[in-house]
Amino acid sequence: MLIPFSMKNCFQLLCNHKVPAAGFKATVKNGLILQSVSSDVYQNLAFEDWIHEHMTLEGKPILFFWRNTPSVVIGRHQNPWQECNLTLMREEGIKLARRRSGGGTVYHDIGNINLTFFTTKRKYDRMENLKLILRALNTIRPQLDVQATKRFDLLLDGQFKISGTASKIGRATAYHHCTLLCSTDGAFLSSLLKSPYQGIRSNATASIPSLVKNLLEKDSTLTCEELINAIAAEYAAHHQVDNHINLVDPADETLFPGVGSKAKELQTWEWIYGKTPKFSVNTSFNILDGQSHMEIKIRIDINNGRIQGCNIEAPAHWLPLEVCDKLNSSFIDSKFCPVEATLLTNILLRTCPEDRELHNKWNILCDKIKGIM
C-alpha cells in the first residue's frame, strides 16, 4: 500500500545531526521503504547520492524504488560511444545518464523497476538483497525459475537476465542498486545498447551483454506495482520496518537541501560525456567523388570528452593538404559532439564564402565526422 505523507520528520529522524521526534520514533526506528514520485533519471540518481551522503543509516536501512522514462544509464567509468547508439538516442529523445556506481550500461523505461538498498558499509550485502527479491518473487509467483548469479545478476530460466547490479561504497555508508525487468521495451533496449561506432580504442569498463527477458513475458498477469508491493513486504518483514511505501519527491529542496544542484550536475555535458576515460577513434569512410570512391582516414584522440588530436587524411587532389590541416587544428579542444562540430564547420566555411566546391566537400566530410560522434 502506498502512503504519501510528509517525510520531513522521518528524514530529520534519520539524519545523524537531528534529534528524534518522539512520535515518529516507532515508525522509522528500523528504517524506511521509499518510492519516488518522479520518473526523471537525473532526479532519482541525485536523490540516491543525497541519501548516500547525508544519512548515517546505522540500524536504519532504506529501500528506495524508482522508475524512469526511457533512459540509458552508463556506469561511472564507461564510454557512451562504445556502449550505446547515441545517434538513435538523439533521434528518439532518449536521455543518457552517467551514474556514480561502476559497472555496465542498462536501459530503463517505466517497465523497469530500480531498487536501491542503502545500508551502512558494514551491513552492505548484495546477495542478501537479491535473495530478498527472490523470496518476494517466490511468494507471488512460485512457479517462476529465477536465480542469482555470482556476478549478482538475476536470471530467469537459467539464461535470461532480468536484473543487473551495481554499487557504491563510501567511507561509512554504501548502496547496492539493481534493475528488475518487468515490462520494458525489449526491442528498443537491444537497438539502443548496440554501438554503431567503429574503431574506438579505450580502457573504459565494457558492459557484459546478456540475453534479457521481461518477467511479464513469462507471466502476463504480473505488474510493476505487484512486484514492488511484494518486495516491500519482504523487506519490511526482514528488516522489521513498517510495511508502508512512503512516496517521496526527490526534487524536494526543503527536505533534501542541495539535491537540485546534484541533479543539475548529473545533466551536464561535463559529467555525462566529459568523464569518459581517455579514448581514440581510428576509422575511415568512403566518399563518392564523381564516379569513383575515395577513402578518407581519420584518427581522433579524446580526453575529458574533448578532442586532443585530430588527423583527417583525404586524397590531396580532393582536398588540399592545407585545408585538411586547417580542419584538423580547428577541432582541437572542442567537444567530441555533433553540435560543436556543426558550429566549427560553419565558422570555417565563413572564412571562404566564395568557394562553393570547397563548401560542398567540407560539408560532406563534416557530416561523416558527425556520424561518429
Ligand SMILES: Nc1ncnc2c1ncn2[C@@H]1O[C@H](COP(=O)(O)OC(=O)CCCC[C@@H]2CCSS2)[C@@H](O)[C@H]1O
Ligand atoms: N534494465 C535492465 N535490466 C537488466 N539487464 C539489462 C537491462 N538493460 C540492459 N540489460 C542487459 O545487461 C547488459 C549489461 O550488463 P552489465 O553486467 O555490464 O551491467 C549491468 O548489469 C549494470 C547494472 C546497473 C544497475 C543500476 C541500477 C540503478 S541505475 S543502473 C546489457 O548489455 C543488456 O544485455
